[in-house]
Amino acid sequence: MNYIIVDDEPFALEDLEEALCAAAPDAVLHGFTSPKKALEYAEKSPVDAAFLDIELGSTSGLVLAKQLKDIQPDIHIIFVTSHEQYALKAFQLHATGYLMKPATQEDIRRELTFLYGEQGETRRLRVQTFGGFDVFSDGKPLLFKRAKAKELLAYLIDRRGSSVTTGEACAVLWEGAADDAGQKSYFRTLVTDLRSTLRLAGAEDVLVKGFNRLAIDPTRLDCDSYRFQEGDPQAINRYRRDYLPNYSWAEFTMGMFEARL
Numbered sequence: 001m002n003y004i005i006v007d008d009e010p011f012a013l014e015d016l017e018e019a020l021c022a023a024a025p026d027a028v029l030h031g032f033t034s035p036k037k038a039l040e041y042a043e044k045s046p047v048d049a050a051f052l053d054i055e056l057g058s059t060s061g062l063v064l065a066k067q068l069k070d071i072q073p074d075i076h077i078i079f080v081t082s083h084e085q086y087a088l089k090a091f092q093l094h095a096t097g098y099l100m101k102p103a104t105q106e107d108i109r110r111e112l113t114f115l116y117g118e119q120g121e122t123r124r125l126r127v128q129t130f131g132g133f134d135v136f137s138d139g140k141p142l143l144f145k146r147a148k149a150k151e152l153l154a155y156l157i158d159r160r161g162s163s164v165t166t167g168e169a170c171a172v173l174w175e176g177a178a179d180d181a182g183q184k185s186y187f188r189t190l191v192t193d194l195r196s197t198l199r200l201a202g203a204e205d206v207l208v209k210g211f212n213r214l215a216i217d218p219t220r221l222d223c224d225s226y227r228f229q230e231g232d233p234q235a236i237n238r239y240r241r242d243y244l245p246n247y248s249w250a251e252f253t254m255g256m257f258e259a260r261l
Contacts, residue, residue, distance in 0.1 A: 001027040002046060006038045006064065007053040007080070016051060016080060016103060023108040035064045042071050049076040076237055078111060097233065125203050127157055127223035130235075131242045137201035148173055148186075149193040154244055156207075156216040157223060158253055163208070163215035172249050228257065 003020065007013040010033055017031050032038040035056050041047075050068055054061035065077045078097035097111045126136040133154045135142045144150040155172055156164070164172075170183050173190075191214065198204045208215040218226060225243060227235035243257055244250035 001048045003027050003029050003049050003051065004038055004041060004047050005029060005031045005051045006033075006035055006056065006061070007031075008033050008035075008055075008057045009053070012053065012101070019103055019105045020051065020108055022105040024112060035059050038064065039067055039071070042068055042075070047072060047075050049078060051078050051080050054079055054081040073240070074238060076234065125201065125206060125221050127221050127225075129154070129157065129223065129225040129244050130228075130238055130240065131245070133244055133246065137203060142197055142201055144197055145193045146190060149190045149197065151247060152190050153194055153216070154247060155249065156214065157218075157221065157225075158244065158250060159215065160226065161208075161215055161218045163210065163213040165212050166214075169214065175248070225253075225257075229260075 001024065003024070005013060005016050005020065007016060013031050013033060017029055020027070020029060030041060032041070038050070042050075047068075050065070052061040052064055056064065061079060061081070065079075068075050068077065076097075078099060080099045080101060080103050082101045099107050099111060125142075126139075128134045128136070133150070135153065144153075151173060152169065155169065166184055166187055170187050173187075174183065191209075195204060195207055198206055203220065206216050206220045208217055224235045224238060228239055239257065241254070241258070243254040
């Protein structure tokens with residue numbers, strides 16, 4: 001991980017660097033008393049998270065945060081300040097965290113744990129629904145024989161464990177096209193393809209099949225949209241109003257996401 005720290009008070013900067021180094025000993029740290037220097041660094045190097053004081057002399061940490069996000073939209077912003085009154089404005093900028101000075105090693109470790117989870121915590125399948133739909137097993141994307149089989153899995157993930165009948169799924173996948181025997185036969189082929197793809201990934205039990213009903217087990221997935229709904233700051237930070245953009249049926253869920261912001 002590559003972190004930057006910005007505080008115009010050298011002693012405060014040094015204290016925060018020491019606490020962050022103790023909380024994340026494997027991270028690479030870069031400290032700046034100059035917001036301009038921090039921006040110049042961010043223009044050249046990827047940064048995972050920025051720890052910012054809010055009052056930075058001639059400028060504001062809130063302004064700096066916006067400038068950093070313009071350069072690197074996925075950067076995590078954690079404000080470290082003595083001023084509680086800025087909290088609302090900070091989170092309106094989709095800040096990941098807000099720590100009060102003096103920030104201790106325990107405070108920072110708790111914030112990083114909330115951001116990245118406990119070290120070594122993994123699930124078998126990782127699902128990306130923001131910016132396009134993909135499913136990964138051990139870091140490798142799953143390959144689907146048919147685009148409709150992939151869309152079926154996307155729809156089941158959107159349902160988050162709620163089961164659907166064959167008729168309901170067909171109405172969504174083919175947008176209300178005539179319900180006939182040929183369509184249902186093709187749907188059964190899609191289910192077979194999907195089970196085969198999941199089996200090759202060692203994750204067939206993600207799919208939950210009943211009599212004329214199909215669902216997924218959401219506990220077997222690490223899904224960005226699920227994390228978003230649970231209030232995970234990293235997922236919220238990555239949301240760009242781009243939930244399952246290739247599927248028109250996903251607009252209803254995206255409307256609910258918008259209402260949460």
